[in-house]
Amino acid sequence: MNCLLLDTATEACSVALQIQGQALTRFEICPQQHSQRILPMVDEVLKEGRAVLNQLDFLGFGQGPGSFTGVRIATGILQGLALGSELPVVGVSTxxxxxxxxxxxxxxxxxxxxxxxxxxxxxxxxxxxxxxxxxxxxxxxxxxxxxxxxxxxxxxxxxxxxxxxxxxxxxxxxxxxxxATAILYPNAEFMLPLAHALFAQGKVSNAELVQPVYLRDTVTWKKLPGRE
CATH class of the missing domain: 3.30.420.40 (ATPase, nucleotide binding domain)
Structure with a gap:
């Protein structure tokens, strides 16, 4: 299965592309720069893999928990990519x-x-x-x-x-x-096996139905308009 995953839920920003049996990844610790870095990182791995989105079977993202802003960035970017490519989506826990x-x-x-x-x-x-x-x-x-x-x-x-x-x-x-002092933040590279398992189990959704996981939703998410 070919797929693209991204994560911006914490101070780290990461992307992983699985294409034709190889995994191409990017990982950076870049606080408050996720919105500037995530799409260039996606472009980098797609170019390296000589791939386009419509070659993929599904997209995935780090659905949280994490910072409210970071989780929302990943959700929004993922929805945009999925709507444009009409690919199903898998959400992976950070x-x-x-x-x-x-x-x-x-x-x-x-x-x-x-x-x-x-x-x-x-x-x-x-x-x-x-x-x-x-x-x-x-x-x-x-x-x-x-x-x-x-x-x-x-x-x-x-x-x-x-x-x-x-x-x-x-x-x-x-x-x-x-x-494990080297494992402080989620990395999209290690979301790949989890995403494949979720996809195989049919735990996918359409872009419009993608939901972030905040865990603090009783004080934040449910106060948004229409979510009371």
Missing amino acids: LAAMAQQAIVTQDAQEVYCAIDARMGEVYFAHYIAQDGLAILQGAEQVLPPESAIELMTTNNPVVGVGTGWAAYPHMQPQHNFSM
């Missing part, structure tokens, strides 16, 4: 992408993801490796670090990914915990 990177690059079997959500909270999720894919345990949540600590009950060796651990050092358990 937390799952980080867990997937730990599974692929560090052979992690169990991963806790924590992104600093500001306001004294983290975006938090627990994943295990199953057939090489990050599988969510429970639900993704936004919650105080103290509440996240209470959810970390496993005795198995676990890997921590994301910016939340450095933001709230007291959140790190002492037993069987290691921090």
Whole structure:
């Protein structure tokens, strides 16, 4: 399957193109420059792969959680590309992408993801490796670090990914915990296997139906006109 994925949900900006069996990727940490960088990065990988959008089977994006502005940028860009190409869309969790990177690059079997959500909270999720894919345990949540600590009950060796651990050092358990310091932000490259799995399961939508995931939607998304 050929596809293009993009992510702007955090300080990082990334793109991944899967075309004819090869993966072409871009990844930059560029706070507040996502809207300027994302389309040039898309153009770069398409040119490198000598590909055009109508050669692809689907498009995907990091649907969140992350910064409100960043998630909206990815959603808007993705919708524009999908409407123009009439391609179906897959939304991939940014937390799952980080867990997937730990599974692929560090052979992690169990991963806790924590992104600093500001306001004294983290975006938090627990994943295990199953057939090489990050599988969510429970639900993704936004919650105080103290509440996240209470959810970390496993005795198995676990890997921590994301910016939340450095933001709230007291959140790190002492037993069987290691921090993947190189995995702080989601990367579209590691969304590829997750997106393929979602596409194979039929978990796709039309561009008009694409929905971002904020987790704080009770105080933000639902206050938008028509979303009460």
